[in-house]
Amino acid sequence: MENNYSNYDLDNLDIQILSILMNDASIPYTEIAKKLIVSGGTIHVRMKKMEELGIIKGSNLIINPQKVGFDITAFLGIYLEKGSQYSDAVSQLKEIKEVVELHYCTGQYSIFAKIICRDTVHLRKVLNEDIQSVQGIQRTETIISLEESIKRQISLV
Amino acid sequence: MENNYSNYDLDNLDIQILSILMNDASIPYTEIAKKLIVSGGTIHVRMKKMEELGIIKGSNLIINPQKVGFDITAFLGIYLEKGSQYSDAVSQLKEIKEVVELHYCTGQYSIFAKIICRDTVHLRKVLNEDIQSVQGIQRTETIISLEESIKRQISLV
DNA sequence: GTTGAAAAGTGCTGCGA
DNA sequence: TCGCAGCACTTTTCAAC
Numbered sequence: 001m002e003n004n005y006s007n008y009d010l011d012n013l014d015i016q017i018l019s020i021l022m023n024d025a026s027i028p029y030t031e032i033a034k035k036l037i038v039s040g041g042t043i044h045v046r047m048k049k050m051e052e053l054g055i056i057k058g059s060n061l062i063i064n065p066q067k068v069g070f071d072i073t074a075f076l077g078i079y080l081e082k083g084s085q086y087s088d089a090v091s092q093l094k095e096i097k098e099v100v101e102l103h104y105c106t107g108q109y110s111i112f113a114k115i116i117c118r119d120t121v122h123l124r125k126v127l128n129e130d131i132q133s134v135q136g137i138q139r140t141e142t143i144i145s146l147e148e149s150i151k152r153q154i155s156l157v
Numbered sequence: 158m159e160n161n162y163s164n165y166d167l168d169n170l171d172i173q174i175l176s177i178l179m180n181d182a183s184i185p186y187t188e189i190a191k192k193l194i195v196s197g198g199t200i201h202v203r204m205k206k207m208e209e210l211g212i213i214k215g216s217n218l219i220i221n222p223q224k225v226g227f228d229i230t231a232f233l234g235i236y237l238e239k240g241s242q243y244s245d246a247v248s249q250l251k252e253i254k255e256v257v258e259l260h261y262c263t264g265q266y267s268i269f270a271k272i273i274c275r276d277t278v279h280l281r282k283v284l285n286e287d288i289q290s291v292q293g294i295q296r297t298e299t300i301i302s303l304e305e306s307i308k309r310q311i312s313l314v
Numbered sequence: 315g316t317t318g319a320a321a322a323g324t325g326c327t328g329c330g331a
Numbered sequence: 332t333c334g335c336a337g338c339a340c341t342t343t344t345c346a347a348c
Binding site (some may be wrong): 001007010016018021022023024025053054055057058059060061062063064065067068070073075090093095096098099100101102103104105106107108109112113116137141142143144146147148149150151152153154155156 | 167172178180183210211216220221230232245250258259260262265266270300301303305306308
Binding site (some may be wrong): 185186187197199201 | 340341342343344345
């Protein structure tokens, strides 16, 4: 695994290419090339470089979870019995497919998770059965999202 | 804007196409067609249908924020003076580029936000200057992520 | 709704500057 | 290191099933 950190030597062109593709990965290289006034080959070389450096981790399709029947987003603050149980708890939480994001945190919670469920019945099942059976968890606090008003990537410029 | 909700009549083929592309949007239709034993044209028709229905919201390039110099992820619980100030606060928070996710919530916080910053200096500037200048905010609680252990999409199957 | 193949457009590679 | 041109591949379209 490559080391994290470091800005490398991303120049302005690299940043602009990323900025465009971060919002829509389906834009063709030739169009980006026209917009930035370089050749398509240059875009290709830059992208390849950034892929090799691990700056680009891939691409994914964004779907509307509500439209495929997943209607509830919740955040879960998790208190662990002991901090040392973190990695154990994580590997158990990874098995729960509804957990889409998980952070090791400062502050009141040891672990902070984002989960997406179909409906209230589904959420209750995940909270009461799946989460509660993870060893090392003392107790949890649930915050339910009633509306996701912003969802975007960081702005590089 | 199309109405949200409803499962539509996504059949098994639609679900499987989405499942593949959600993890890697660069896989060619022809390859998906081979895997699911249908023609490339069918994949194309299904994708077009799902795009028109608003199920697919686009695609994006996943970048490693640390490698482009964004090293700190934080969650922000925001208390509003009055609940009625929500939409006003949201439009002001939208202007802060470091805010990448924002939810209207139940529970102790009115608003829950995710922000990504370059370093501690940058974070302090966002918290003390940008967030504090938003009208209607009473106080905030900050949770800093020391490690993102899981980051994925929902599993449709 | 699906298929298969033709047409159009894009990505990739090597040579030259 | 960058740009250009040719080849391979993909997406898109469409007539036929």
